[in-house]
Amino acid sequence: MALRRMWIWQALSGFLLVVLLAVHLVANHFAAGGLLTYQQVVAYLSHPAVLALEILFLATVVFHALAGVRALVLDRGVSRKTARGVTAALVVVGVLLVGYGLWLFAVIVSMT
Amino acid sequence: MVSETYRRPEPRQPSRRVWAWFRLRGRGASGWAFVLHRLTGVVLVFYLLLHFYVLSNLARGPQAYNAIISAMKSPWVTLLEVGLIAAVLFHGLNGLRLMLMGLQIGVEQQEAMFWGALVVSALFTVVAAALML
């Protein structure tokens, strides 16, 4: 049941990812010249709209990926207690990854 | 009949053995789609972690970032990137197919949509490879 309910969010975040990933890839590889140097990255993230989209992308992709991992684990038919532990662990991982990403954005933005 | 063609929780049946997920014998197109979706999903999660690692070099300053970027100029990395493109395309397109099925849209065409996702991702991967390699 928990899996079913989560599937909606997996699908919704997946849908959002189609848009955000397309923007992320096109902006990175075509508009911003591939972000192959540090200076390019700093210039890229100095646009507020780009920064906002990248932050949204960060949160969405981390959520979708970890919800997917959770589905893989729960799919193996673990006990309720284990399932709850797995969820809690993945929430911590997610918060750490998004937190790290935000910190990294802050470091880059402070360079401008 | 919708309910016979499509039973949403099919992919997520408990199985103790991880390898059972990837057993292909006796699966139809939707079974192949499930296996590929799961496989590409796992690949993408690993890539995401790798991406975090590569980008963590940004925090170590321009030299560190520029160094890891030039280290990734190898043709082997490019080849892996082509594989990554294939995985993203298939996972994304098939993900859209799964959403439509979840909404009970085009359930009868789900097999055609699987082949569509496969062909379109293959085509775009070839184009990307031609541009990159």
Ligand code: HEM
């Ligand atoms: C490009 C846009 C994407 C779309 C439209 C999408 C869509 C979906 C959908 C609908 C599911 C649920 C599948 C099911 O019925 O069980 C799913 C599962 C999953 N996705 Fe994505 N996804 C996308 C990108 C990604 C990315 C970038 C990652 C990794 C970073 C990822 C990792 C996963 C994983 C690990 C699963 C679980 C696989 C499973 O349950 O078998 N996805 N995706």
